[in-house]
Amino acid sequence: MLGTRAGRSEIPGSPIGKDAARGDEEPLLRVEDLRVSYSTEDGLVQAVDGISYELARGHTLGIVGESGSGKTVAALSVLGLTRAEGATVSGQIAFAGHGDLLALPEPQLRAVRGNEIAMVFQDPLSSLHPMYRVGAQIVEAIRAHREITKSAARARAIELLDLVGIPEPSVRVDSYPHELSGGQRQRAMIAMALSGEPKLLIADEPTTALDVTVQAQILALLSRLQRERGMALVLVTHDLGVVAEMADEIAVMYAGRIVEHAPAERIFEVPEHPYTWGLLRSIPTLDGPREELLTPIPGSPPSPLALPPGCRFHPRCPYSEPEHARTDPTLAPVPGQPDHEVACLLDPDVRRRLWSELRAESTQRSAT
């Protein structure tokens, strides 16, 4: 939703809750027609191919996709991290009144990155330097963006470690990464990400390497921090359970495109894209009937070097028609649902009928 008061200035550091974020406000983040491609020995890889989305302040967007879907590249581009790697990037990324991040010169971008936009990666062990104490690394992150004495930064680091729930922060500040457990390392990474005053936190598979009980703690921590600080969150994951728990809205990616984007409840209750149906039907659940057969999506995702023509999902789609191999669907709102977008060539009525049939089929199976 585009506000009328474009370029509205904001109050730095003011906590804006989720409720305040609703309404006709300028979104915190607006990504428009983002394309990222790499030239490789084997040819041009179109990792992200024209994706657009908006994120309101304090909201959580879950980007879901399988490996190679472009979900990580879609998030990294916001930080300008795809620039250096010989990638070709086009499109626009408007963030918090800074104009287009993609057009920003590197020094200015660096002032935004790590400060107003922070990032948490999957593997805290490889993103923390093994030879430096955790505290020293957080101090460095703080001093990268602020004129502040070392001792004040250290005090701030202890405060941050405490905030993310690390016990005895004044002792732990002098620990080396290997002395912390996986969960504590991820907490330390989150502390570092908070060293600025991020308005947006991008978390790329933040809990994938963690055990389920630790994962639950880290997700709870992210929710709490987000609530307290009014931070927006982009959560990149392959795990539908994680987005079900965390996200206000979900973007499903397939082969470099967003194929469906809707409020989280709608993705689980009235999904519109056959790929989303496939994902939902292929995961075992904790409360469905046990004897139920999983319905896998046939085939495998296309190579980014050889994307199929037309709808990229058509070779795996049980409902595809010959026409779908020629026409490339665009992401457009579902009739009557402006906030539910889908890129599918099937008739909306046909889709609705198919989904209710699939749903009836599984309820029937659970009844027997």
Next chain:
Amino acid sequence: MSAVEMASIGGPAGGEPLLEVRDLTKHFPVDRGVMLRRNLGSVRAVEGISFEVMRGETFGIVGESGSGKSTTARLIARLLEPTAGEVRFAGRDITALRGRSLKPIRRELQVVFQDPYSSLNPRKTIGSIVAEPLVVHRVEPERAARKRAVQELLETVGLNPEHYNRYPHEFSGGQRQRVGIARALALGPKLLIADEPVSALDVSIQAQVLNLLRDLQRRLGLTMVFISHDLSVIRHMCDRIAVMHEGRIVELASNSQLYSAPREPYTRELLAAVPGARRVGPRTIPA
């Protein structure tokens, strides 16, 4: 009532055990120093666990990292030497078997590993990878017959038999895992130990491999020990389940009991931690 349902009710009382594990223990010594090695004690990976796996059932072991579940798999498969305890396979104590005398057991007890990328030799063709057990055990010494056997195996796991001469890198993760399963099936094992067989796979592919394993288990009457950290996958696959924590089995119950009325606080904690469990999937939403 299906055989699977029978088994889930049966438990240790009904049916006949194919695998019996008694007080199985594995401690890994922790040494420090190169010249003067000092023993600093040991990591107690598995601490006196006991269970039985009935013929034709799928027995699940679930736990977090460090719980000892993968060590247990390796102990059963005799890829590790136990510190103490006993593993009986088809009524026979296999704990003391060494070298040559282990060979017949290896035919009957096969492992499918987690990582389809590192468990296949990249320099060998799919055909020779799947054929290897047949060669090692001199099951099918004649070339043409061996090739036919391998192609049949490839077909069984849903791969194109014409891909015989291709290399692992030409296959996706899910297809590689099928190759690993074909190799494990080559000698017609009685027991299949699957250690996190789908953890490295994307969700859409995961379902293909899970369905394949379940189908094979029924078709071939396999007994399976299925190890995973994923409670939903374990629930989908297993008849009875052992929950491991810090090297011990904290709860062992039938599928329905474990998921509907878990007794141990640790099991409850695990179940509660599964994110979005009750929101995912079409059937969870009231119409």
